[in-house]
Amino acid sequence: MATAAQVLAQFAADLKYNDIPATVLSRARDAMTDSIAACTFGSQFPWSKMVTDYARRYGSGGKSSLIGTDLKVHTPYAALANGVFAHAFEQDCGRDPGMGVHPGATLLPALLASCEEVGADGKTAMTALIASSVIVPDRREPRRATSAAQTSAAWGSGSSPAMRSLM
Secondary structure, three states, rough: OOOHHHHHHHHEEEEEEEEHOOHHHHHHHHHHHHHHHHHHHHHHHHHHHHHHHHHHHHHHEEEEEEEOOOOEEEEEHHHHHHHHHOOOOOOOOOOOOOOOOOHHHHHHHHHHHHHHOOOOOHHHHHHHHHHHHHHOOOOEEEEEEEEOOHHHHHHHHHHHHHHHOOO
């Protein structure tokens, strides 16, 4: 008998863009737009500029964009900086406001940076985003996560590697 992790991994691996319902695609586009807007706004703050400087210093020469800037850096630095931008002013999407669950802030920065690095198209990006959002366990249950930091860490650490493997 397959474990829950195996079932979820197989679902993610088998998911095709054309199999995703239009309502899900529409909601995912809204979440992407929301997260990109939060990153763009967040990129202007002094604490974000510190991370921009760090990414420029240690990651220059890459293919991945720092949202809200003209800079391109190596993928891990873009994912880091854009994640900071998304959280910079607490405007990123929250599945349940007040719960600290920010899938867009943890998934989208890694997704966009990885897509630019490998040249993935929009359908691949959307499929990976949706698949990775589905495979993370529900973090609303208090016994599973007791802080916003735990929920964001779970989204990022649980989904970002899976998302990257789908590209």
